[in-house]
Amino acid sequence: MRSNLHPYAQDNGAFLQIQNVVKDFGHGAVAVNHVSLDIRKGEIFALLGSSGCGKTTLLRMLAGFETPTSGHIVLNGQDLVSLPPYQRPINMMFQSYALFPHLSVWDNVAFGLRRDGLPREEVAERVDAMLRLVQLERYGKRKPHQLSGGQQQRVALARSLAKRPQLLLLDEPLGALDKKLREATQIELVNIIAEVGVTCVMVTHDQEEAMTMAHRIAIMSEGHILQVGAPHEVYETPATRFVADFIGNVNLMDGVLALDEPDHVLIRCMDCEHLVGHGITGTEGMAVAVAVRPEKISLSRQPLETPYNQVHGVVRDLAYFGSYTVYHLQLNSGAVLKVSATNAARHSDAMLQAGESVWAHWDETAQVVLTQ
Amino acid sequence: MSRLTTAGLMTRLSRLLSLAWLAGGYLFLYLPIAALVLYSFSASELPNTWGGFTLKWYAALGHDQELLDGLALSLKIAFATAWGSVLIGTAAAWALVKHPRFRGRTLFSGMVNAPLVMPEVIVGLSLLLMLVSMQRWLGFPERGALTIWLGHLLLGLAYATVVLQARLKGLNPQLEEAAMDLGARPGEVFFLVTLPGLAPSLVSAWLLTFTISLDDVVLSAFLSGPGSTTLPLAIFSRARLGLSPDINAVATVIISVVASGVVLASYLIARRERRLAAEIAAAQHA
Numbered sequence A: 001m002r003s004n005l006h007p008y009a010q011d012n013g014a015f016l017q018i019q020n021v022v023k024d025f026g027h028g029a030v031a032v033n034h035v036s037l038d039i040r041k042g043e044i045f046a047l048l049g050s051s052g053c054g055k056t057t058l059l060r061m062l063a064g065f066e067t068p069t070s071g072h073i074v075l076n077g078q079d080l081v082s083l084p085p086y087q088r089p090i091n092m093m094f095q096s097y098a099l100f101p102h103l104s105v106w107d108n109v110a111f112g113l114r115r116d117g118l119p120r121e122e123v124a125e126r127v128d129a130m131l132r133l134v135q136l137e138r139y140g141k142r143k144p145h146q147l148s149g150g151q152q153q154r155v156a157l158a159r160s161l162a163k164r165p166q167l168l169l170l171d172e173p174l175g176a177l178d179k180k181l182r183e184a185t186q187i188e189l190v191n192i193i194a195e196v197g198v199t200c201v202m203v204t205h206d207q208e209e210a211m212t213m214a215h216r217i218a219i220m221s222e223g224h225i226l227q228v229g230a231p232h233e234v235y236e237t238p239a240t241r242f243v244a245d246f247i248g249n250v251n252l253m254d255g256v257l258a259l260d261e262p263d264h265v266l267i268r269c270m271d272c273e274h275l276v277g278h279g280i281t282g283t284e285g286m287a288v289a290v291a292v293r294p295e296k297i298s299l300s301r302q303p304l305e306t307p308y309n310q311v312h313g314v315v316r317d318l319a320y321f322g323s324y325t326v327y328h329l330q331l332n333s334g335a336v337l338k339v340s341a342t343n344a345a346r347h348s349d350a351m352l353q354a355g356e357s358v359w360a361h362w363d364e365t366a367q368v369v370l371t372q
Numbered sequence B: 001m002s003r004l005t006t007a008g009l010m011t012r013l014s015r016l017l018s019l020a021w022l023a024g025g026y027l028f029l030y031l032p033i034a035a036l037v038l039y040s041f042s043a044s045e046l047p048n049t050w051g052g053f054t055l056k057w058y059a060a061l062g063h064d065q066e067l068l069d070g071l072a073l074s075l076k077i078a079f080a081t082a083w084g085s086v087l088i089g090t091a092a093a094w095a096l097v098k099h100p101r102f103r104g105r106t107l108f109s110g111m112v113n114a115p116l117v118m119p120e121v122i123v124g125l126s127l128l129l130m131l132v133s134m135q136r137w138l139g140f141p142e143r144g145a146l147t148i149w150l151g152h153l154l155l156g157l158a159y160a161t162v163v164l165q166a167r168l169k170g171l172n173p174q175l176e177e178a179a180m181d182l183g184a185r186p187g188e189v190f191f192l193v194t195l196p197g198l199a200p201s202l203v204s205a206w207l208l209t210f211t212i213s214l215d216d217v218v219l220s221a222f223l224s225g226p227g228s229t230t231l232p233l234a235i236f237s238r239a240r241l242g243l244s245p246d247i248n249a250v251a252t253v254i255i256s257v258v259a260s261g262v263v264l265a266s267y268l269i270a271r272r273e274r275r276l277a278a279e280i281a282a283a284q285h286a
Helices: A055-063 A105-115 A120-133 A149-161 A179-196 A207-213 A231-236 A241-246 B003-039 B056-061 B065-098 B105-117 B120-138 B145-170 B173-181 B186-214 B218-223 B231-241 B245-285
Strands: A016-024 A030-039 A044-048 A070-075 A090-093 A167-171 A199-204 A216-221 A224-229 A251-260 A265-269 A273-276 A287-292 A297-300 A310-320 A324-331 A336-342 A357-362 A368-370
Touching: A016 A055, A030 A055, A030 A224, A044 A055, A044 A207, A055 A090, A055 A167, A055 A199, A090 A149, A090 B173, A105 A120, A105 A149, A120 A149, A120 A179, A149 A167, A149 A179, A179 A207, A199 A207, A207 A231, A216 A231, A216 A241, A224 A231, A224 A241, A241 A251, A241 A287, A241 A368, A251 A273, A265 A287, A297 A336, A310 A336, A324 A357, B003 B245, B056 B245, B065 B105, B065 B145, B065 B186, B065 B231, B105 B145, B120 B145, B120 B218, B145 B186, B145 B218, B173 B186, B218 B231, B231 B245
Parallel strands: A044 A199, A044 A216, A090 A167, A167 A199
Antiparallel strands: A016 A030, A016 A070, A216 A224, A251 A265, A251 A287, A265 A273, A287 A368, A297 A357, A310 A324, A310 A357, A324 A336
16 A cells, blocks of 8 residues: 555545536536546546537646636546645646747746756756657757647647656647548547656547547546547447447447346347357346347348348448448348448449448348337 | 620629729718828818928927827837737636636636726726726825726737637647747746747737727727827817827828838738748648
């Protein structure tokens, strides 16, 4: 046990503990509602949600710009809630970058170090090292407006890492960049964070950004955390309808649990009967939803010899994306099934046309059964 | 004649007419000033009769102690007004922008802006009445440079607050948060980030209040005492006694100083903006 452990801290190996944090702005606007999270040292953790879900408020409470109505934020055994922003060992990269327009790139990076009263030589050494890290050594004398968007973003990163914070906060880190630049920057950003080894909490509404950058993702909605997990966990095993629908594309089919066995279950839907190759916790006759991702469905012009996991439909729309094509099938019930098929061959008659009658089928491990 | 040429005649006529309007407007605005400048070089004793070229009125200005004293006093008061207005205006704008809710905020905001809409004569008169009563009961303050300065400050800080408030509202609040995040205490945030962000507006508020004070007649007339005659008051009282060519010379000096100041300022601003735009464009294509 650490001797300087805060009374609220549980020694579960978590570096940052957010414990039952509530932020109530009054007038019934509860931005963050009893949120608890444990974040490990060296982890990149993403808060993912649409605008107004409370993720930014939570981040601002970590930075100290907002005070929680109740709850605790414990970093490395120290409760932060009573500390003002300028005393927290935390630095933030702002969405607008918030570079000081009247200061040069060099002075921007040096700003935090000078506030700590570090000796001149050490400031110079560390600023130079930071500019080297983000490959902007030659740009030290420039003013922020003399840099491109991508360069400004790197200055902002260098400035927030210069003080060697215990926790780095990223607010929509790539939100201000255009699409092409964003993909290159994502990888670069992760590499720099990994090189420095800092623990990082990021906020984003862009699920691709969260998936590619973060080790773990927390999905937020209306002030609550709905699910926490690694990117493949939240994608492949969503816990609720909301998460399944929010992350990626999904076909949701409502049905009734018809047979409940320990190693498989049968679910009866409008258009087909699902055979799911694992047991679930539920009782026969309960209403459930079955989620199937479009890329886990295959299409054929002839039906397979199976009573399960197969539907008949007519191609209503198709959208060609180059590497894959998305088909919208109109099922017999009128529901629409989204299917995405990889275009492996250059010229092939496998390409379906609108109006064609097809069979869609999937594996018994493809579905996720959602009970809430 | 065909209708086409009639129509062509009409457009030409209407173009001529609008040009004449424009010329008439400019003449009305600037002919008096041009005449004033012209007659300042006239040797005649009458201010509106040409009597041959001379510079004697300008030479006489250098020995005109009343005008020189007035100029010195005006500059002193304008200088003090500009600094006082900017200091108090910054504090007032800060309170109004950064603290959206405090007791009496609406009243405070109204009071700060009141001098902008209140007729100057009324403000001057009420200040005079107050000063007279204060003098009777307290024997202080004597009317003079100090009371003129207080009156100008009242007016100037209203203008300064409006200018600075607008700028302060437009500043990115994330800049101040970023400074705090990097370890700056509230005082450091203000001096290292907020104040530099306000700088352009601080300069314009300073110049604006300086000018307001420099050419104020109404408040100065109410608040001046014996021996504290500002330049506009001196000019005004001389003009009342009858126009004389030396007034033309003073006016010409003032016009040339102001005009060259404006031209220089707009040249510098335009150059700065051009350079900024070029640098931003260069950064995007880098």
